[in-house]
Amino acid sequence: MSPPFPKISGKICLRLCVDNQSINIEQEIKRSQKNSTNSNQMKAMVLTGIRRIEMAEFPAPKIVESTDVLIKMKVVGVCGSDVHYYINGKIGSQVVLYPFPVGHEGAGEVMEVGSAVTRVKKGDRIAIEPAMPCGECDQCKADRPHTCRKLRFLGCPNQADGCLTEYIVMPEESCFPVSDILTYTEAAISEPLAIGLYAVNQSIPLEGATIGILGFGPIGMSVLLSAKAKGGNNFFVTDLVPERLQIAKECGVVYTGNPEKTNVVAEVKAIEPLLLDVVFECCGKQEAIDQAVELLKPGGKLMIIGIPEFDRWSFPVDQMRHKEICVQNVRRQNHSLEETLELLESGKVDAGKMPTHRFPFARTREAFDLVTAYKDGVMKAMIDFD
Numbered sequence: 001m002s003p004p005f006p007k008i009s010g011k012i013c014l015r016l017c018v019d020n021q022s023i024n025i026e027q028e029i030k031r032s033q034k035n036s037t038n039s040n041q042m043k044a045m046v047l048t049g050i051r052r053i054e055m056a057e058f059p060a061p062k063i064v065e066s067t068d069v070l071i072k073m074k075v076v077g078v079c080g081s082d083v084h085y086y087i088n089g090k091i092g093s094q095v096v097l098y099p100f101p102v103g104h105e106g107a108g109e110v111m112e113v114g115s116a117v118t119r120v121k122k123g124d125r126i127a128i129e130p131a132m133p134c135g136e137c138d139q140c141k142a143d144r145p146h147t148c149r150k151l152r153f154l155g156c157p158n159q160a161d162g163c164l165t166e167y168i169v170m171p172e173e174s175c176f177p178v179s180d181i182l183t184y185t186e187a188a189i190s191e192p193l194a195i196g197l198y199a200v201n202q203s204i205p206l207e208g209a210t211i212g213i214l215g216f217g218p219i220g221m222s223v224l225l226s227a228k229a230k231g232g233n234n235f236f237v238t239d240l241v242p243e244r245l246q247i248a249k250e251c252g253v254v255y256t257g258n259p260e261k262t263n264v265v266a267e268v269k270a271i272e273p274l275l276l277d278v279v280f281e282c283c284g285k286q287e288a289i290d291q292a293v294e295l296l297k298p299g300g301k302l303m304i305i306g307i308p309e310f311d312r313w314s315f316p317v318d319q320m321r322h323k324e325i326c327v328q329n330v331r332r333q334n335h336s337l338e339e340t341l342e343l344l345e346s347g348k349v350d351a352g353k354m355p356t357h358r359f360p361f362a363r364t365r366e367a368f369d370l371v372t373a374y375k376d377g378v379m380k381a382m383i384d385f386d
C-alpha cells in the first residue's frame, strides 16, 4: 500500500488494513484512536481494490477558498454507483485509482465557513449537493451544470474524493441548509430523490398517465415518490427483490411483478391493454429495456436512468419505429435538489420507507457487501457517523 492518497495533501499517518475479513474492525478503530493523538487527523473509508474498502486516517481538510465550507459528516447513503466502483473498480470510462474515498449522498453540520460565505453559517444542518460544476463552460452557461465539461463530483474517480470521511470541504453552492423538520437521513436521501424528481420533470405530465418503473431500488423508488408528488397514481413496478416489491405495494402501486418469476409484460397488458404512457428504466438491465419497449404505447416515452454494467444497449428497431418511441437519457439531476427538499419538508414526499439498514461508519464494508448482494431485502443502507 504505497501510493499516497491522490488530491489530498499531507502524509498519511496511519493506514488500517482490514484485508483479512476476520480482523475485528472495532479493535482496529480503538487501536487507531490510541495511536491518533493529532486532532487534525480524520478517518475515511477508502476503496483499495476490487471488493476492498478500508478505514484509513489522514489530514482533515481545511478551508482554503473564501467560499469554502467545512462540514462534519453525519449521515451518508450507500449508492448503487458506490457499489459499482466497489465491485468493478469503474463505471464505464470512470476508473478508480486506488486508494480512493467514495460516497456522495451526504448530510452534515457546518463547522466553519470561509470569509465570503453567505449561504450557510456555523451550526447549520445541510444536505450536500455532490456536483461541483465549473460555472464557466458552455454547458454551465446553458444552465446545464450537471453536464459541465469540467464537472467535479464527490466520490467520482479523477474528480473529487468522496464523503465517507469524518470531515469534508465543499463550495458554498453545494451546501443546502435544511429545516429542523428534516432528519440528517432525509437530507442525505434528498440526493437520490432529486434524481428521481429530475427524471419525472423531464418525462411527461403524469396526472392520469400510466407509468412503468422497471427496477425498484432507491432510484426507482425516488421516481415513484416524486411522480406521486406530481400527481401520478397509476404505477406498474417490477423488481427481482420481493421486499422491494412489498415496499412498492405499500406505496400504493397498481401492479408489482418479478420478471424472473412471471411474464410481467403479459400481466401488465392484461390490466392495461392500451399499454403505458411512460416507462422509467431504473435498473440498467437489457431485459428491462426490452420489456419497456413492449410495454410502451405508440408515442410513449422511455426514460433511461439505470447504470448498465455493459457498454451498449440494444433496441428492437422495428417496434421502436412503429411505436415512435421517444428515448431520453437522464444524467443525475439538474437544479432539482431545492424542490426535493421542499417536497420533503412539506410532506408531499415521504421517504421514510427508503432507508432499510443502518451501519456505524466503522462498519461501512458490511453495508457495501449487503448492498452488493441485495441481501436482506435492502433498499438503501445508511452510514451513521455519530
Ligand SMILES: [Zn+2]
Pocket (backbone or CB within 6 Å): 079, 080, 081, 104, 105, 191, 192
Ligand atoms: Zn447516488
Ligand SMILES: [Zn+2]
Pocket (backbone or CB within 6 Å): 133, 134, 135, 136, 137, 138, 139, 140, 141, 145, 148, 149, 150, 151
Ligand atoms: Zn462547467
